[in-house]
Amino acid sequence: MSLQSLQETAPLLTAMSIDGIEFLESVATEIQFPKGALIFDEDQTAGAFYLIANGKIGLEVSMLAREAHLIETLGPGELLGVSWLFPPYRWSWRARAMVATDVVAFDAEKTRRQCDKDPDFALHIYRTVAEEAVQRLHATRIRVLDLFPGSES
Amino acid sequence: MLPRSFRLTAKSQETPDTFTLVFEDPEHGEVRFRPGQFMMIYVFGVGEVPISIAGNPHKTHDLILTVRGVGAVTNAICALDPGMVVGARGPYGSGWPLAAAKGRDLIIVTGGIGIAPLRPAIIETLSRRDDFRDLSLIYGARTPTDLLYKDDLLGWESSADIDVEVTVDRASSEWWGDVGLVTRLLPRVRFNPPNTAAFVCGPEVMMRVVARDLTARGVPTQNVYLSLERNMKCAVGFCGHCQFGRDFLCRTGPIRSFHDLAERMRVDEI
Amino acid sequence: MAARVIDSSGLESLLTALRRSGYDLIGPTVRDQAIVYDHVSGTDDLPRGITDTQEAGHYRIEERSDESLFGFNAGPSSPKDHLYPSHDELFSARREDGRIRFTATVHPNSPRFAFIGVRACELAAIAIQDRVLLGTEAVDLGYSSRRAGAFMVAVNCVEAGGTCFCDSMGTGPRATEGFDLVLTEVTPGAEYVIETGTSRGAQLLASIESLPAGPAEEQRVECGISNAVRQMGRRMETDGLQALLVDNPEHPRWDQVGDRCLTCGNCTMACPTCFCSTTEDRVTLDGEALRSRRWDSCFGLDFSSLHGHSVRASARSRYRQWLTHKLGTWHDQFGMSGCVGCGRCITWCPVGIDITEEVAAMRGQVS
Structure with missing residues (x-):
């Protein structure tokens, strides 16, 4: 499949080499999730990672007796999934489509193996994932400050 | 310096502690204001506080204020019933520089009750939509319950004239909007950084983060405007309480460009 | 009008004339072991033969060896205490007929102050408060009315205190503006060179007995002021x-x-x-x-x-x-x-x- 349409919006793909794009295209699958569909769940093996083409995905944590708590939402162009890149390759959260959502899924194991073979490709993957993780860390730290007044959820 | 007497004509509850109140002054009529300006609201015998005007700048018969009850005076305002009276003087302060945004993309980023002083600016920009290029609102709150102006938000969301992104810090899976920091939504809205203006109002830490993020994306610091908040007693530059470096924010603020503020905002306890 | 000379009875006449014109005299006087600005009725209320010693965190009054009336420096109070008092009513409000009726506190009867013995630094301070409180966009009404009525009898400092540094701030010790009349005490408690700053000052001066000041008196004014400059206890470098x-x-x-x-x-x-x-x-x-x-x-x-x-x-x-x-x-x-x-x-x-x-x-x- 072609990743051309995603290249403008997804930081993971911008500035990636032609070889890298070709490899990712070889392990990519388009998937359409209907609203409410479970994409992955806590503690499952992280066998894929995703780029969101359209729609919205919510990362949730199950609150047992209560309804699930939304941790963060992800939208078009954003990377869904970081745990696939680091041992033990298991998901920390549950991901669910909040609306009908189109994603491109990439095979995690094949991508990791490609990283072992191709240092330039690995650098690009690790660098963009790290940048994204740092941005999410910063945003999470600001949220920890609980800046806004208001009620409990 | 002398307040005018205003009567409360309508009151609606926005959130558990925040109300939007509609006042009128039957004797002297309208309050003309620029979006972003504030009034000093006096509660009989209790005291006076600065409150941003949240109404439509073209409907100046009504003085509309959104007030969160946090202190003696704001709690007294929130406890008013229709028919009761307050004093109000103003408007004071600099408004949002709509002229500086003309011909540009305009991004409005707000958090919490910071949306109140921006509501008139949103109404105004929509009333002369052709003056601006892409127009977006990114609004963050603590929880979905804490969102103000839910009717406005629904109206704006259904309009093609403005891109509305709403995000909260915490929510249950029932929530249809986003969860995350306001800056995480910047990639979702359309803007051409060198030709973009931004109006930002919310907690100071949020404004710093937003301003840094916008300027890192290439929005000129001169085009990013923040509304600062400080203690304020007189609103005319006599009391000294609202001093922020070389500014008395009541007179030369509260809205200033990040270009002008950035250095001072790095100084703790300034 | 050229400088004149008055003696201590001339000074008394000056104060009496001001009082008769309806002024409330505010001048230096000893209270609570300090020289403060307060209501005075004549020269007897002034701190005759009293001076102060000042240092960082230190203020004492003590007797002088002469009868000087103005032989001291800035005390704990200043004309600010009267022009911009520590407490001032702004408005009153009443609930009437379903509205709040606000009434600004008016100051029509506020006393017209005549400040006696105001120093150059204090005149400079008043000019600063004028800039702040009589702004273009807003005016403090109480300050404005008290300020508009005030008559200023300044005194040039011929001695400086341990914490004085007006010379380096460019505000003294010579009073150059903002006064109606300015005195220089050239013989302690006995002889004052008096100069006018306004026509109403000149008018008042014309109503009391005075002699023309000669070169000798003018010389003593210059000496006194130079003496104060030399005695400045502090200085501040203002460049940059x-x-x-x-x-x-x-x-x-x-x-x-x-x-x-x-x-x-x-x-x-x-x-x-x-x-x-x-x-x-x-x-x-x-x-x-x-x-x-x-x-x-x-x-x-x-x-x-x-x-x-x-x-x-x-x-x-x-x-x-x-x-x-x-x-x-x-x-x-x-x-x-x-x-x-x-x-x-x-x-x-x-x-x-x-x-x-x-x-x-x-x-x-x-x-």
């Missing part, structure tokens, strides 16, 4: 001061002075230019609400409170705010320094923090 303070908010000296400052606010109360205020609201038993203004200090914790916390919580930040405003951002706001070099903040600081020393330290001139 504005930028020095504004550009160095993290200078280690702020920590050092913050450790000593008690944040008592004495400096702001004694300062003749500090104008910060807060408001008070109260309701009387018969249902009238009153709003008043009261001096406030940027050294107070409440001053910067916002949603239950203070923006300036540390002593360091509050001292920095005061000094940076006074000597730095004041220029941006009012086109002038906020300091006139009167030395009150040095004298009345209970721990002897010295504004001139702090500036020198910021410049790296003090260890």
Whole structure:
């Protein structure tokens, strides 16, 4: 499949080499999730990672007796999934489509193996994932400050 | 310096502690204001506080204020019933520089009750939509319950004239909007950084983060405007309480460009 | 009008003439072991033969060896206490016919003050408060009415105190403007050279007995003023001061002075230019609400409170705010320094923090 349409919006793909794009295209699958569909769940093996083409995905944590708590939402162009890149390759959260959502899924194991073979490709993957993780860390730290007044959820 | 007497004509509850109140002054009529300006609201015998005007700048018969009850005076305002009276003087302060945004993309980023002083600016920009290029609102709150102006938000969301992104810090899976920091939504809205203006109002830490993020994306610091908040007693530059470096924010603020503020905002306890 | 000379009975006549014209005389007088501005009725109320010694955190009055009436320097009070009093009513409000009726406190009967013995630094301070409180966009009505009616009888300093530095601030010791009449005490308690600053001053002077001042008297005026310049206990280097303070908010000296400052606010109360205020609201038993203004200090914790916390919580930040405003951002706001070099903040600081020393330290001139 072609990743051309995603290249403008997804930081993971911008500035990636032609070889890298070709490899990712070889392990990519388009998937359409209907609203409410479970994409992955806590503690499952992280066998894929995703780029969101359209729609919205919510990362949730199950609150047992209560309804699930939304941790963060992800939208078009954003990377869904970081745990696939680091041992033990298991998901920390549950991901669910909040609306009908189109994603491109990439095979995690094949991508990791490609990283072992191709240092330039690995650098690009690790660098963009790290940048994204740092941005999410910063945003999470600001949220920890609980800046806004208001009620409990 | 002398307040005018205003009567409360309508009151609606926005959130558990925040109300939007509609006042009128039957004797002297309208309050003309620029979006972003504030009034000093006096509660009989209790005291006076600065409150941003949240109404439509073209409907100046009504003085509309959104007030969160946090202190003696704001709690007294929130406890008013229709028919009761307050004093109000103003408007004071600099408004949002709509002229500086003309011909540009305009991004409005707000958090919490910071949306109140921006509501008139949103109404105004929509009333002369052709003056601006892409127009977006990114609004963050603590929880979905804490969102103000839910009717406005629904109206704006259904309009093609403005891109509305709403995000909260915490929510249950029932929530249809986003969860995350306001800056995480910047990639979702359309803007051409060198030709973009931004109006930002919310907690100071949020404004710093937003301003840094916008300027890192290439929005000129001169085009990013923040509304600062400080203690304020007189609103005319006599009391000294609202001093922020070389500014008395009541007179030369509260809205200033990040270009002008950035250095001072790095100084703790300034 | 050329300079004239009056003797002590001439001075008495001057005060009497002012009183008869309806002025409330405010002049230096001894109270609570200090020389303060208060109501006086004649020269007998002035601090005859009394002087003061001042140092950082130190003020004492003592007897002089002569009969001088103006042989002392700035005391704890200044004309600010009367022109911009520490407490002033702003308005009253009543609920009537479904509305609030606001009535501005008017000051038509406020006394017309004649200030006796105002020093050059104090005239400079009044000019600064004029700039602040008689602005283009808003006017403090109480200040405006008291100020408009005030008559100024200035005195040139012929001696300077231990904490004086008006010379380096360019505000004294010679009074150059802002007065109706200016005296120089050329023979202590006996002989005064008097010059006019306004036509009403000249008119008043014409109504009392005086002699023309000759070159000898004028020479003694110059000598006296030169003497005061020589005696200045302090000096402040003002070149580049504005930028020095504004550009160095993290200078280690702020920590050092913050450790000593008690944040008592004495400096702001004694300062003749500090104008910060807060408001008070109260309701009387018969249902009238009153709003008043009261001096406030940027050294107070409440001053910067916002949603239950203070923006300036540390002593360091509050001292920095005061000094940076006074000597730095004041220029941006009012086109002038906020300091006139009167030395009150040095004298009345209970721990002897010295504004001139702090500036020198910021410049790296003090260890």
